[in-house]
Amino acid sequence: MNQPDLSESPYQRFLGLEFARYQEGLVEIGMPFREEFLRDDDSDWLHGGILSALIDIAGDYAVYSKTGGDVPTVDLRVDYLRPAKRGRLTAIARTVKVGRRVSIADVEVKDEQGQVVAIGRGLYATPTLSTSG
Amino acid sequence: MNQPDLSESPYQRFLGLEFARYQEGLVEIGMPFREEFLRDDDSDWLHGGILSALIDIAGDYAVYSKTGGDVPTVDLRVDYLRPAKRGRLTAIARTVKVGRRVSIADVEVKDEQGQVVAIGRGLYATPTLSTSG
Amino acid sequence: MNQPDLSESPYQRFLGLEFARYQEGLVEIGMPFREEFLRDDDSDWLHGGILSALIDIAGDYAVYSKTGGDVPTVDLRVDYLRPAKRGRLTAIARTVKVGRRVSIADVEVKDEQGQVVAIGRGLYATPTLSTSG
Amino acid sequence: MNQPDLSESPYQRFLGLEFARYQEGLVEIGMPFREEFLRDDDSDWLHGGILSALIDIAGDYAVYSKTGGDVPTVDLRVDYLRPAKRGRLTAIARTVKVGRRVSIADVEVKDEQGQVVAIGRGLYATPTLSTSG
Numbered sequence A, B, C, D: 001m002n003q004p005d006l007s008e009s010p011y012q013r014f015l016g017l018e019f020a021r022y023q024e025g026l027v028e029i030g031m032p033f034r035e036e037f038l039r040d041d042d043s044d045w046l047h048g049g050i051l052s053a054l055i056d057i058a059g060d061y062a063v064y065s066k067t068g069g070d071v072p073t074v075d076l077r078v079d080y081l082r083p084a085k086r087g088r089l090t091a092i093a094r095t096v097k098v099g100r101r102v103s104i105a106d107v108e109v110k111d112e113q114g115q116v117v118a119i120g121r122g123l124y125a126t127p128t129l130s131t132s133g
Helices: A008-017 A046-069 B010-015 B049-066 C010-015 C047-067 D009-015 D048-067
Strands: A018-023 A026-031 A073-080 A089-098 A102-110 A116-123 B019-025 B026-031 B073-080 B089-098 B102-110 B116-125 C016-024 C025-029 C073-080 C089-099 C102-110 C118-126 D020-021 D025-030 D073-081 D089-098 D102-110 D117-126
Touching: A008 A046, A008 B049, A018 A046, A026 A046, A046 A073, A046 A089, A046 A102, A046 A116, A046 B049, A046 B073, A073 B049, A073 D117, A116 D073, B010 B049, B026 B049, B049 B073, B049 B089, B049 B102, B049 D048, B073 C118, B089 B116, B116 C010, C010 D048, C016 C047, C025 C047, C025 D102, C047 C073, C047 C089, C047 C102, C047 C118, C047 D009, C047 D048, C047 D073, C073 C089, C073 D048, D009 D048, D020 D048, D025 D048, D048 D073, D048 D089, D048 D102, D048 D117
Parallel strands: none
Antiparallel strands: A018 A026, A026 A089, A073 A116, A073 B073, A089 A102, A102 A116, B019 B026, B026 B089, B073 B116, B089 B102, B102 B116, C016 C025, C025 C089, C073 C118, C073 D073, C089 C102, C102 C118, D020 D025, D025 D089, D073 D117, D089 D102, D102 D117
């Protein structure tokens, strides 16, 4: 399956996402820092909403890499392990299950030092197989 | 407790958040639409990462309204019920528990028609009580 | 839809479950105390695994009350709010969404004093509609 | 730290739990089958409530292996991947984080064929360090 174009989405363009790896069931997405990601004017910490979005998207593409089609998120769980500071983040996402109805992906987000700053698990609707012939 | 200033955070400025209600344990935050929120160039659907951020933030301020201090998110679960289309969203957040260590908030996100498009539950670190006298 | 028989399941018989209410989209299940529920020989606290099972089951029947059929749990989140002590527990479950693929239920567990001891949210596979004619 | 005694808990005795491995940050717990675990009189499937309890307990002991003390569950998330049939189950639990306030463990449950039937992630209250001297 060809690597999709991350820049076709306005929100993904805002996040500045780029693939670092794209294999079947395993994708890695980089996100360079920008000032709008900060949680506070006086802080060097990124906003948690940026991390959860990155997790959601990485998990989505991990499933997509195995199924193609449209992969809407059904639910998402995020655990914040430590503050993410200004700097590039990388999300590594793996499919745990690709089922007939729903699929699951596990995601880790690492900072530039390689420390895991957040983990997440997303449930996605598996695209219905087209049976046209 | 005074209503906090949502615009002191770069990411919250990007989201354009504004309080519609701010009571102890119950806050309502409005988010006007902007093009960067879309999930796809050809789509009228908002990106899920925008909704999870709005849920995270609303839950955070619900807890803050009861505790003050810094309220980092520990973990977050989001369920996407239906696509959110271009238009203003409103998040209603209520505290479920304010504990000594952790606090919980429940959040609903509604669209302009009043339909619930997503729900979430967040766990937040309760600020340590200052005991200075 | 007729009220199902909670005693047709070996594990539900162990739990001693009984309906206190059974309406479309809203069910209430009582669970009398038994010694095997305790988490520790020296403790009056119930084991968390008893509460999560009660939450899972109550959510399941809330969805079942609207769909019939087999309603397997897809995923479950439980938040423990305070210790549940020896005594009868009651779970109140409401459907939040009954979708084509998946359904969601919210559950509260109360003790004999009416205090909420745990809350949960479960995602269940919606039974496929039979289309036989 | 010495391996704790799983049989000091009435509910754990009901489940028949036994350690297969007990290391710092990594524990493995076996659960032999018993008829009361079944979800239905006509079914060979285990009840989901048995799996979530096993996950909760295994995660708890993974954290305990690093902290000692009392480790109450704060919240628990379980994903059911496939039906667990009659037969022995094994839970493998690893700590993801041991923090000052809260700790996280990841758990996999495998059946006798080594297939993963469920996964879970639990958040536990880290015991307060005693500072007596």
